[in-house]
Amino acid sequence: MQMVELNGITVHYADQGDPNGAPVVFSNSLGTDFRLWDRLLPHLPKGLRLIRYDTRGHGLTGAPDGDYFMGDLVTDAAALLDHLGVKNCIFVGLSIGGMIAQGLAAERLDLVRGLVLSNTAAKIGTPAMWQDRIEAVRKGGIAALEAAILERWLSPRWRQENPVELAGWRHMLCRTPVAGYLGCSAAIAQTDLFDSTARLTLPTLAIAGSEDGSTPPDLVRETADLVKGSKFHLIRGAGHLPCVEQPEEYAAVLTTFLEEQGHV
Ligand SMILES: O=C(O)CCC(=O)CC(=O)O
Numbered sequence: 001m002q003m004v005e006l007n008g009i010t011v012h013y014a015d016q017g018d019p020n021g022a023p024v025v026f027s028n029s030l031g032t033d034f035r036l037w038d039r040l041l042p043h044l045p046k047g048l049r050l051i052r053y054d055t056r057g058h059g060l061t062g063a064p065d066g067d068y069f070m071g072d073l074v075t076d077a078a079a080l081l082d083h084l085g086v087k088n089c090i091f092v093g094l095s096i097g098g099m100i101a102q103g104l105a106a107e108r109l110d111l112v113r114g115l116v117l118s119n120t121a122a123k124i125g126t127p128a129m130w131q132d133r134i135e136a137v138r139k140g141g142i143a144a145l146e147a148a149i150l151e152r153w154l155s156p157r158w159r160q161e162n163p164v165e166l167a168g169w170r171h172m173l174c175r176t177p178v179a180g181y182l183g184c185s186a187a188i189a190q191t192d193l194f195d196s197t198a199r200l201t202l203p204t205l206a207i208a209g210s211e212d213g214s215t216p217p218d219l220v221r222e223t224a225d226l227v228k229g230s231k232f233h234l235i236r237g238a239g240h241l242p243c244v245e246q247p248e249e250y251a252a253v254l255t256t257f258l259e260e261q262g263h264v
Helices: 070-084 096-107 127-140 146-153 156-161 163-174 178-189 194-198 217-226 247-260
Strands: 002-006 009-017 023-027 049-053 089-094 112-118 204-209 231-235
Touching: 002 070, 009 070, 023 070, 023 096, 049 070, 070 096, 070 178, 089 096, 089 247, 096 112, 096 178, 096 194, 112 217, 112 247, 127 178, 146 156, 146 163, 156 163, 194 217, 204 217, 204 247, 217 231, 231 247
Parallel strands: 023 049, 023 089, 089 112, 112 204, 204 231
Antiparallel strands: 002 009, 009 049
């Protein structure tokens, strides 16, 4: 287990692969932790340094009470990369992780040389939608929303064919600290990265899932279009978590991007 105290919280991370390899960093979505990437990593080329961490409020990372701000989440990611001596990584972020990716590239371009914006956007939902969600979780816990969330995360076909694994994702979601879920929901509610993302010029790949009920393909494409020269890839048949449903295709498109950047 790898833990470090940063920015006032304990951060849980995994630094795997080749310690001298080109770094690829992974940032998870709301209600998951760094096991989000478990099915993907075995399909990536050897020789990379693969760093994953649990976002503030998730997994084994600290989950303070109160609203979080996107700036906190970006500072957490930057502090971890500084701690690990990582520069010039390719940063892969899914959903809120993709917002962190956009914020990090805007604030600390010395750390990042390319972005993978997976199932994310410059702005996700509306403040009113997030306030409703926050109130529902305060009242009934995450379990009150669990069925609807899983429907957005994973396609009907995958859920039907993988009932046992589906139970694991349900457990991960429902065991997310409520303070962490609420804190990160507040951060998403307050975030609109349109202006700063429109100023980004680094190589960017956007990935969407055709069945994604949280960040539908058109929303992901809109954000990709903000970054000049970005690429867009649609994974057909996958929901909000395509790295879980279709890890081979996800790995293939990510590997092509890494090769194009001379990162492998
Ligand atoms: O997944 C995220 O990080 C936020 C987007 C979202 O709404 C996820 C969900 O459907 O619960």
